[in-house]
Amino acid sequence: MAAARINTNVQIPEPNITKFLFADARLSPIWLVLRIYLGWQWLEAGWGKLNNPAWVGDKAGVAVGGFLERALGKTTGDHPDVTGWYAWFIQNVALPNKVLFSYLVTFGEILVGIALIVGLFAGFAAFFAGLMNAAFLLAGTVSSNPWMFIVATWLVLAWRTAGYLGLDYYLLPRLGVIFRRKAEATS
Template identity: 35%
Template sequence: MIKWLRHSTSGMVVVTLIRLYLGIEWTLDGFEKLTKGFDASGFIGGAIKAPVMNAAGKPAYPLYTSFLKSFALPHIGIFNVVVPCGELLVGLGILFGTLTLTATFFGVVMNLAYLLAGTVSVNPLYLILEFFILAAGFNASKIGLNRWIIPWLRNKWPWLKRSVE
C-alpha cells in the first residue's frame, strides 16, 4: 500500500482528494478562530480541571497536564494567537500543496495536543487522514504548489538536493 501511495498516479489522486478535504477543514477551523475572537483559556482550564484519566482513575498524561498548568495557562495570550494561526497555516499548506509534509506534521502535533487534553471531536479522523498524506510523501503534493516549490528550494539550498545512490 505504501508503494501505491508513493508511486502511483491513482494513489496521488486519492491522496490529493484527502489533502483537499483536510486542507479545507483546517483552513475553515483556523479562519473561524481568527475571525470570532478565539480564547483558549476555557479549553485549557477544562483540560487542567478534568484531565484524561486512565483505568485506575489517575491522570493518564500528568506531564502534559503539568505543561498546560505551568506554561500554557500563564501564557494564554501566546496560545490565543498561535492556535488559530497554526490551524490556518496548516490548512493552507495542506490545501495548496505547499510544504505539505511539514504542514501535515504540524497538523499531527496539534491533533495529538487536542487528544492529550481530552478532546476527541474530529481529531482521530484528521490523524488517520494525515498519516495517509505523510505515507504518500512527495506524491501527496504533486498536484499542488510543491511541484514548483521543492525544485526551487533544492536549487536555492544545495544541502536539500537528493544524493544519487
C-alpha cells in the same frame, strides 16, 4: 561482551506496496482529495477563531484558557483523560501564555489549512496538522481529532505525492527532490 556494531552503509529498500501507496504519482488524485478536505477543516476552524475576539483581539486567550482549564479538570479519576505530564505542560507553560497560544492555534490552523489546500510543502503541513491533533487529543478532546490525525499521518507518509497536484510539483524539484519516471527509478 563487545558492543554490537551497526553497519551504517546499509539501505533497506522500500517495499513495493509502500512505493505504490506513498510515492506513485498515479495515486496523487487520492492524496489531493484527502489533502484538500483536511486543509478545509483546518482553515474553517482557524477562520472561525480569527473572527472571534475570545481567540484573536481584545479578549484573546479567553477561549483557549477555558479549553485548557477544562482539560485540567480531566486529570482526575481512575482513568483520567489527561496525563500528569501534559497537565504540567498546560498548567506551567500553556496557561501562563494563553494569549500567545490563542494566536498560535488560530494562525497555525489557518496556515496549515492553506498549505494543505494549495499543496505547499504538503508533508510538512500535514506533520503540523497531526501535531495539533495530538495536542488536542492529549488535552482530552476526541471529537474529529482521531480521524484527522490519521489522515495527516497518511499525508506525511505520502509527502512526495501528497502535493504533486499542487505547488509542491514546482517547489520540491527546486529543493532537490527529483521526480523520476517509473522506468528510470527501476534502472
